[in-house]
Amino acid sequence: MNRIAQGIVLVLLGAGALGSTVSTDLYLNYVQAGFRPFLIAAGAVLIALGAIVVAAEARSALRGDAPAEPAGCGPGHDESGGHGHGAPRVAWLLLLPVLAVFVVAPPALGSYTAENASTGEPPSEGGSYDELGEAESGGPAEMEIQEFIARAWTDEERSMEGMTVRLTGFAVPAPEGEGWYLARLQMACCAADAIVNRVLITDRPEPPEDSWWRVEGTWQPPEGDLRSVRDHRFSVAAMEEVDNPPDPYE
Incomplete structure (x- = not known):
């Protein structure tokens, strides 16, 4: 997962938080009503951070800057040794809460x-x-x-x-x-x-x-x-x- 993808994940997570609090009462299925302002603030911060990351990477790409090498990685470094660039693939699991809100929308607890x-x-x-x-x-x-x-x-x-x-x-x-x-x-x-x-x-x-x-x-x-x-x-x-x-x- 490169940094642009990481930024998009942050934006989607923030959109999920805002979508369940601003336009609907879906958040009431999971937390008390008093948490609404905090969820809105958290969603706004996530969207802002994600947008900053995506914008910074886009400007870097337009300038033609080369991505920095992680410490200990040189031209002959074998990536199969476990030193992958960026976030691990498991980071994509962060999208699951977003899919749950937008696609599944888990109901409130019941019988x-x-x-x-x-x-x-x-x-x-x-x-x-x-x-x-x-x-x-x-x-x-x-x-x-x-x-x-x-x-x-x-x-x-x-x-x-x-x-x-x-x-x-x-x-x-x-x-x-x-x-x-x-x-x-x-x-x-x-x-x-x-x-x-x-x-x-x-x-x-x-x-x-x-x-x-x-x-x-x-x-x-x-x-x-x-x-x-x-x-x-x-x-x-x-x-x-x-x-x-x-x-x-x-």
Whole structure:
């Protein structure tokens, strides 16, 4: 790979970063929304560096300058000895992320990850939540699955009991064979550290895997210690299929 090719690779990598952040929300499949400015800056720097490299090599070629010999390489040097000029051929693998973004566009993590990822742990103490109440329109209280589970684990007064709640997530098969999960993945930084938040549904037929649903229903509080429950049960009163949200994570 000569220096012009290296510069082109830098430009393509930068274009991939900008293409997934400026014109689309594709980056939300992999990182938190707060990383957008940094990705834009990194993409701009890569494009600028690549353009500088290509321009410098083009000017050098127009002037007819001979490429500098690497140290230790003379006219009789045998390149088969492992001292190749420029970057090694493996550097072309840097193009794979670009192809992934422009050609494949890997989707957000889904049910396969939710089945195998670790579930959230009960908080050491109750969080600071708004007081529960019906929505202003008189409809159900809408909350994230993460908040629903945290309340179910920590609210010893069980204030959610009997209250109609609306949750949105994707369908995940239950490996144990009982019902299915409505799940949402939560990430602190990027998709690599995602953990799963989920509720168990047993009173509705299992929908297609990875399909997104908005469900309304009630929490089924367990007997005994709330923190000992692995998967809190949710009784569904109504459900409708929805489009995948732009930001699939909580």
